[in-house]
Amino acid sequence: MSDPNTIRAIPAGRRTRKQLRKPNPEVRRRLLDAANRLIREEGFPALRIEEVTERAGLSVGTFYLYFEGKDDLFTSLVVAHTEDLRRQCQQAYHGAGRVLERLARGLDAYLDFIEENEKAFVYFRNSGSRETTAGSLTSWAFAQHAADLRPLVDEGIRTGEIRAGDAALLTQAVLGSMQHLAGFWLENKQQHSRAEIFAFLASLSVRLLSPKRVGQE
Amino acid sequence: MSDPNTIRAIPAGRRTRKQLRKPNPEVRRRLLDAANRLIREEGFPALRIEEVTERAGLSVGTFYLYFEGKDDLFTSLVVAHTEDLRRQCQQAYHGAGRVLERLARGLDAYLDFIEENEKAFVYFRNSGSRETTAGSLTSWAFAQHAADLRPLVDEGIRTGEIRAGDAALLTQAVLGSMQHLAGFWLENKQQHSRAEIFAFLASLSVRLLSPKRVGQE
Numbered sequence: 001m002s003d004p005n006t007i008r009a010i011p012a013g014r015r016t017r018k019q020l021r022k023p024n025p026e027v028r029r030r031l032l033d034a035a036n037r038l039i040r041e042e043g044f045p046a047l048r049i050e051e052v053t054e055r056a057g058l059s060v061g062t063f064y065l066y067f068e069g070k071d072d073l074f075t076s077l078v079v080a081h082t083e084d085l086r087r088q089c090q091q092a093y094h095g096a097g098r099v100l101e102r103l104a105r106g107l108d109a110y111l112d113f114i115e116e117n118e119k120a121f122v123y124f125r126n127s128g129s130r131e132t133t134a135g136s137l138t139s140w141a142f143a144q145h146a147a148d149l150r151p152l153v154d155e156g157i158r159t160g161e162i163r164a165g166d167a168a169l170l171t172q173a174v175l176g177s178m179q180h181l182a183g184f185w186l187e188n189k190q191q192h193s194r195a196e197i198f199a200f201l202a203s204l205s206v207r208l209l210s211p212k213r214v215g216q217e
Numbered sequence: 218m219s220d221p222n223t224i225r226a227i228p229a230g231r232r233t234r235k236q237l238r239k240p241n242p243e244v245r246r247r248l249l250d251a252a253n254r255l256i257r258e259e260g261f262p263a264l265r266i267e268e269v270t271e272r273a274g275l276s277v278g279t280f281y282l283y284f285e286g287k288d289d290l291f292t293s294l295v296v297a298h299t300e301d302l303r304r305q306c307q308q309a310y311h312g313a314g315r316v317l318e319r320l321a322r323g324l325d326a327y328l329d330f331i332e333e334n335e336k337a338f339v340y341f342r343n344s345g346s347r348e349t350t351a352g353s354l355t356s357w358a359f360a361q362h363a364a365d366l367r368p369l370v371d372e373g374i375r376t377g378e379i380r381a382g383d384a385a386l387l388t389q390a391v392l393g394s395m396q397h398l399a400g401f402w403l404e405n406k407q408q409h410s411r412a413e414i415f416a417f418l419a420s421l422s423v424r425l426l427s428p429k430r431v432g433q434e
Contacts, residue, residue, distance in 0.1 A: 129345070168409075173421055184389045207424045
């Protein structure tokens with residue numbers, strides 16, 4: 001698996017860029033944090049690199065030592081978001097309790113995260129995928145989440161809490177519905193509360209995964 | 218609901234274009250069909266407008282009477298695809314049989330369609346959404362499919378074939394999983410056959426929608 005910090009946008013042009021021999025991960029993080037705070041306020045399209053560096057207390061020159069430009073910043077932000085979201089979900093998955101309880105806590109963490117990062121989530125989703133050094137950015141991010149959830153599904157199948165079945169497809173079905181309904185919720189907050197969406201997704205995953213048969217009373 | 222033939226990309230520039238007073242829908246269709254056939258062969262990014270007009274037996278000048286450019290062609294192709302797919306699903310939904318049988322036939326039609334239009338489907342999905350005169354293109358397309366499926370869900374709830382519940386969320390859950398797993402299948406055809414994906418999606422929709430409770434033997 002690629003080190004997330006090394007995933008880069010594939011630049012359209014052939015511009016060469018000054019490379020740092022020893023990049024400082026804290027400087028990189030400061031730039032990403034500043035960009036994130038600005039995106040929460042104004043979204044990504046309006047973001048200017050000068051604002052990011054001003055907010056981070058760094059120079060524009062320093063920015064270009066760490067990122068190729070706005071496109072590369074976009075890729076790095078999606079990668080950093082994916083890593084942050086993964087940490088929150090992993091914590092839920094690795095906690096105490098039965099498999100379906102831990103999955104529900106993962107759902108909860110997911111909804112917290114996308115609520116907190118709403119503008120970025122909607123923008124990233126609407127922007128489609130990009131080619132990066134780790135392949136398609138969307139496929140990469142989804143594969144990370146699937147790799148985290150899959151062991152929980154396998155554990156549930158082993159303990160009998162989850163029906164025997166194609167674990168890869170069950171994992172995709174849970175993640176796909178989570179992502180779709182979370183996006184639907186953000187676009188329809190007037191009609192559906194967070195509590196409703198959470199309850200719906202939690203019962204959906206029970207229905208999808210339960211070893212109990214459906215279709216008989 | 219907007220007439221699909223009038224949905225246009227919102228152009229980035231302010232270029233003005235010669236407008237036809239009486240556009241000929243058959244000419245427009247010929248251009249879209251030619252573009253579609255070319256996309257099946259080579260995908261969208263490589264597509265050149267000269268090829269489209271050559272394949273359609275029309276002039277480049279005629280093309281620009283019907284489309285603003287490649288971006289507008291993209292929007293029109295997504296709209297035309299959505300309309301074609303809708304017709305196939307509607308036929309299934311309006312056929313004979315029980316609600317869940319008709320839904321399964323809709324699933325089947327959906328998989329047929331994306332298999333036949335694989336390159337376009339993958340490209341449209343990876344391109345993200347665009348702003349059009351009908352709003353976000355992706356949201357528009359999804360809303361069309363939801364509007365078609367929703368009456369079937371309502372009918373099922375009325376007849377007791379589908380559990381009472383939030384019909385809007387149930388509709389989104391079915392469509393969201395269909396779309397996600399269909400995309401996953403296209404990227405993993407070596408691991409999963411069409412028959413496997415169809416069977417998984419059909420049983421998934423039964424589990425999601427069945428009025429029978431889950432969690433008791």
